[in-house]
Amino acid sequence: MGKPINEREIVLAVLLDITEHEVYSHIALKNVLDKYQYMDKKERAFITRVTEGTLEHMIEIDYILNQFSKVKVPKMKPVIRAILRSGVYQLYYMDTVPDSAVCNEAVKLAVKKGFGTLRGFVNGVLRNVARSRETIRWPKDPLEALSVKYSMPKWIIELWKKNYDMETIETMLAEFQAENPVTIRCNTSRISTEKLEEMFEKQGILWERHPYLTYAYKISGYDHLGDVEGFWQGLFTVQDISSMLVASVAAPNKEAYVIDVCAAPGGKAMHMADLLCGTGQVEARDLTEYKVGLIQENIERMQFQNICAKQVDATALMEESIEKADVVIADLPCSGLGVLGKKTDLKYKTEKEQIEQLAMLQRKILDTVWRYVKPNGTLVYSTCTITPQENLENVKWFLNTHPNFVSDPLEPYLCEELQTQVKSGCLQLLPGIHDSDGFFIAKFCRKE
Secondary structure, three states: OOOOOOHHHHHHHHHHHHHHHOOOHHHHHHHHHHHOOOOOHHHHHHHHHHHHHHHHOHHHHHHHHHHHOOOOHHHOOHHHHHHHHHHHHHHHHOOOOOHHHHHHHHHHHHHHOOOHHHHHHHHHHHHHHHHOHHHOOOOOOHHHHHHHHOOOOHHHHHHHHOOOOHHHHHHHHHHHHOOOOEEEEEOOOOOOHHHHHHHHHHOOOEEEEOOOOOOEEEEEOOOOHHHOOOOOOOOEEEOOHHHHHHHHHHOOOOOOEEEEOOOOOOHHHHHHHHHOOOOOEEEEEEOOHHHHHHHHHHHHHHOOOOEEEEEOOOOOOOHHHOOOEEEEEEEOOOOOOOOOOOOOOHHHHOOHHHHHHHHHHHHHHHHHHHHHEEEEEEEEEEEOOOOHHHOHHHHHHHHHHOOOEEEOOOHHHOOHHHHOOEEOOEEEEOEOOEOOOOEEEEEEEEOO
16 A cells, blocks of 8 residues: 655645645745655655755746647646646656656656546656657747746846846856755854854764855755754854845944844844844834744744844834834845745746835835934845845935935945945845845935
8 A cells, every 4th residue: 555645746735835826935845844744854855856946947847848738838737737847847857766757656646636537648748758858949039048948037037137247147047046055144142153163063064154254154964954953042043144244234333222124034133133242122023923923933042132023014103213223124025036046936926017016115114214213323225136126226216315314335344355346335246146145235324
């Protein structure tokens, strides 16, 4: 008797959740891995790899399927579409799985899900794909070719083409599909970097210091982060270097009162609490109960006493906060086009019109939260995207419409390599060009 449920059936369920029911990939995957914790490490790794890989390469996979199937991808039944997509991913990107096994397992799964009449269709399409790898006709148009090769919607590439050359764009696209070690930040108010390095070495974890900040590391060689000594004690936390640079350039003085207006899951707010070494107070705010819950979980794990989480709408003025903050962190909702390597499904969910709407939302929030900054206080504006509409254009708008603020130089707080990257007083990091996610940072000082 076979197992009641196998890895491919779980992959199918997760893919349907993400592609048909709009569940975010990291949530769908976490839910299923939590549910099947008893599964073998190898099976869990297979589920993760096939799910993430199928999503990452979906435009390319659909392009291939459309060449071998009379029924085009949008017209397929959702279950069959998901089975074929994950099948093509395994054929193209997983040498360890024999072609025959991919085809046979896909047919079995179609039958099990009640599509026995389509077993011949599933088998025929996948066997043709497997046989004809060398004969696929790739697009001639350069933008279309990049879109298919890197599975990036064409409109996003066209948008970037307005500001970046093709070489830069292809470098970014390749980086989104690259496998990178996890970046972590040492909580230096809790443990020294030397002690943390010793702890990693005892556990056989590979580490290297990140060139941009002395307390940042790239780590690999572990199975599950929760099993790494020091994680649940809050001695270190996972955070991209670009996100760490926000607190680094904010450079709070001891005893500072800090408001992070869109803080979830709390990485930057925790970093500020860490830099304050137990002094001052950080108020980490976000819009929903769920997001505040995420911040609260992190506060408890990190064991900081000088931070609290509050449910607050950043677009609504809080009278009691006016001119109270030494530092306001405004890391605002954005299109997220700088972190597509980590949030793969975002590229399929984002639409052109949203960028305009998000740029307006950012202005609305900035127009509210500047009031919380004390005279001589600091406002840091950041996003995890690379579109000027949401970045540089908003900085220009803010300085033009708020004459009581001036741009504050970033260079004193950056390593030598990044100092040369500051343009118009702002730092725009690009994936693959810089050793980080795509990210934007600007810093303002309120005049007396």
